[in-house]
Amino acid sequence: MKKLKEASTEEKIKEAARRVFTEKGYSGTRTRDIAQEAGINLALLNYYFRSKQKLFEEVMLEKVIKLFGLLSPVFYNSDSNLEEKFEEIANLYIDMLLENPTLPTFVLSELAKGHFAIEIPLKEMITNSVLADQIKKQNPDIDPIQFLFSLLGLVVFPFIGKPAFRQFGLTTETDFTKLMQARRRLIPVWATAILHS
Amino acid sequence: MKKLKEASTEEKIKEAARRVFTEKGYSGTRTRDIAQEAGINLALLNYYFRSKQKLFEEVMLEKVIKLFGLLSPVFYNSDSNLEEKFEEIANLYIDMLLENPTLPTFVLSELAKGHFAIEIPLKEMITNSVLADQIKKQNPDIDPIQFLFSLLGLVVFPFIGKPAFRQFGLTTETDFTKLMQARRRLIPVWATAILHS
DNA sequence: GTCTATATTCCGATAGAC
DNA sequence: GTCTATCGGAATATAGAC
Numbered sequence: 305m306k307k308l309k310e311a312s313t314e315e316k317i318k319e320a321a322r323r324v325f326t327e328k329g330y331s332g333t334r335t336r337d338i339a340q341e342a343g344i345n346l347a348l349l350n351y352y353f354r355s356k357q358k359l360f361e362e363v364m365l366e367k368v369i370k371l372f373g374l375l376s377p378v379f380y381n382s383d384s385n386l387e388e389k390f391e392e393i394a395n396l397y398i399d400m401l402l403e404n405p406t407l408p409t410f411v412l413s414e415l416a417k418g419h420f421a422i423e424i425p426l427k428e429m430i431t432n433s434v435l436a437d438q439i440k441k442q443n444p445d446i447d448p449i450q451f452l453f454s455l456l457g458l459v460v461f462p463f464i465g466k467p468a469f470r471q472f473g474l475t476t477e478t479d480f481t482k483l484m485q486a487r488r489r490l491i492p493v494w495a496t497a498i499l500h501s
Numbered sequence: 502m503k504k505l506k507e508a509s510t511e512e513k514i515k516e517a518a519r520r521v522f523t524e525k526g527y528s529g530t531r532t533r534d535i536a537q538e539a540g541i542n543l544a545l546l547n548y549y550f551r552s553k554q555k556l557f558e559e560v561m562l563e564k565v566i567k568l569f570g571l572l573s574p575v576f577y578n579s580d581s582n583l584e585e586k587f588e589e590i591a592n593l594y595i596d597m598l599l600e601n602p603t604l605p606t607f608v609l610s611e612l613a614k615g616h617f618a619i620e621i622p623l624k625e626m627i628t629n630s631v632l633a634d635q636i637k638k639q640n641p642d643i644d645p646i647q648f649l650f651s652l653l654g655l656v657v658f659p660f661i662g663k664p665a666f667r668q669f670g671l672t673t674e675t676d677f678t679k680l681m682q683a684r685r686r687l688i689p690v691w692a693t694a695i696l697h698s
Numbered sequence: 699g700t701c702t703a704t705a706t707t708c709c710g711a712t713a714g715a716c
Numbered sequence: 717g718t719c720t721a722t723c724g725g726a727a728t729a730t731a732g733a734c
Contacts, residue, residue, distance in 0.1 A: 313717075328614060332528035335710060345719055350711055352717095372665075406613065413610040416603065416664040417525060426669040449671055450680050454691065457658030462650040464661060467613040468569075472623040474646055483647050494651065497694035510699080531727065542701055547729055549699095 314352045316342045321363050326410045330360055330419045364411075364420045371411050372426075374400065379433035386438045386499070390455070390492035397459045398484050408460050409467075443499050455495050462487070511549045513539045518560050523607045527557055527616045561608075561617045568608050569623075571597065576630035583635045583696070587652070587689035594656045595681050605657050606664075640696050651695055655688050 311319065320342035324333050335356050339346040353359035378384075378392045401407065414420055430436060436448050462484065469475045475483070508516065517539035521530050532553050536543040550556035571593045575586050598604065611617055627633060633645050659681065666672045672680070 329526065329528060329610070331526060332614065334708085336708095346710085347712075347720085348718065354711095356710065372669075409610050409613050412661055412665055413526070413606050415668060416606050417529065422668065424669055427671055430671065447680065447683075449666070449676075450683065450687070452671075453659040453662065453666075453680070454655055456662060457654035458651055461654030461658045461661075464609055464658075465650065465653060468609055469646070469650075471612060471619065472569075472621055474624055474627065474649075479646075483644065483650070486644075486647065490647070493698050494695045497698045498691045501690050501694045532729085533727075543728090544702085544730080545700065551729095553728065 313342075313344060313348060316344060317349055317352055318359070318363065321359050322366070325360060325363050326367070326404075326406050329410065330414055330417070333360075361420060364414060365422070367407060367411050368415075368420075368422065370400070370404070371407055376429065376433075379430065379435045382434050386435075386442060387492050387496055389435055389438070390495040391488075393455065394459060394488050394491040398488055401460070401463045402481065402484060405463050405466065407463075409464050412464070439499065446499065451499065454498055455491075458487075458491050458494060510539075510541060510545060513541065514546055514549055515556070515560065518556050519563070522557060522560050523564070523601075523603050526607065527611055527614070530557075558617060561611060562619065564604060564608050565612075565617075565619065567597070567601070568604055573626065573630075576627065576632045579631050583632075583639060584689050584693055586632055586635070587692040588685075590652065591656060591685050591688040595685055598657070598660045599678065599681060602660050602663065604660075606661050609661070636696065643696065648696065652688075652692050655684075655691060659684070 317338065320338045324338050324341055328337075333356075335349050336346055338359075339349050342349075349356075349359065353362070374396045375393070378389055378396070381389065381392070384392065430448065430452070439446065439448055439451060462480075466475070466480055470477075470480075514535065517535045521535050521538055525534075530553075532546055533543055535556075536546050539546075546553075546556065550559070572590070575581075575589045575593070578586065578589070581589065627645065627649070636643065636645055636648060659677075663672070663677055667674075667677075
């Protein structure tokens with residue numbers, strides 16, 4: 305019978321690493337910060353994970369999957385129509401991003417810096433999807449990638465822009481949450497309108 | 502008569518700093534990289550700018566203005582209607598971002614990390630703008646900030662998502678440029694559709 | 699103004715005791 | 717497995733000659 309109330313040392317380190325890396329990025333993170341946040345000693349970090357880089361890669365892989373893994377089940381759902389798929393995506397993402405507001409900036413910024421390289425060929429996964437078929441049937445002229453930029457932009461961009469908007473006095477934390485809750489119902493409507501124009 | 506072909510040392514450092522900071526972020530940048538990129542010695546950097554932080558702040562201020570300064574002239578243009586304003590914004594941003602594709606990720610990521618704090622109260626600048634009036638007249642129910650998230654998301658997000666999309670094999674450099682050129686004409690249509698729905 | 703050399707702090711990683 | 721102590725290198729910043 306495993307103890308439930310206390311995580312293993314390895315997991316404590318990883319959980320601390322998730323927080324610190326996401327907040328400060330790879331270069332801004334010091335392994336000492338992670339150790340302190342985990343309540344353990346610096347040496348243990350290198351005992352469990354060989355290096356800062358290795359630990360980062362484990363965390364980063366999780367985060368990439370967390371950010372983009374939501375898509376494929378929806379893309380391949382053959383029981384829902386287009387507008388229902390937009391609802392699913394809006395709801396799944398807004399739920400997850402309200403819990404993890406700094407995730408997109410972290411992942412996209414680190415991918416841009418090349419600190420992490422994975423080769424996941426999604427091109428065919430997307431072009432063969434049910435969603436791609438439904439889009440093509442609805443509007444054969446639009447490029448699916450063009451549309452995907454728009455859909456994801458509508459969902460994800462507010463979370464990326466929020467720190468700037470806050471500094472400029474354009475929104476507060478509670479206002480932002482309300483805006484995102486309202487956005488759930490707006491995004492499917494907007495995405496449909498975009499697709500038909 | 503000033504020489505035109507050779508920039509001053511101070512400007513050479515600053516120009517190098519713009520490149521390196523934008524590429525690697527504040528924490529990932531070493532002052533040695535900037536010095537080497539500028540073709541000068543490390544000591545000169547501290548001679549002209551007191552510290553890495555000071556130099557960063559000067560660069561960052563420029564970049565924030567470059568990213569958000571495009572908006573106010575359009576917001577206060579009383580000679581254009583809504584759809585024309587959307588056209589202006591799409592064209593200005595896409596021109597600028599094709600020249601500076603890494604600018605948004607850099608600025609928004611560094612603002613999120615709190616490496617830079619400016620207090621620019623834009624709240625009133627926006628709510629008092631001609632654009633805000635025109636939006637309210639067109640659709641009194643939509644929150645202007647909600648709409649601004651959408652408009653900027655449509656324009657800016659592709660540039661933030663591009664590195665990920667490239668790694669996933671969803672786009673190439675030349676494909677991306679074509680998509681963005683097509684996007685100029687699409688965004689005004691989409692923004693209008695969003696506003697009316 | 700510009701350089702070389704160096705002071706000083708910081709950080710990732712390891713040695714070695716328990 | 718976990719800790720303390722420390723090594724070795726890297727990074728910012730400055731001293732001082734020219």
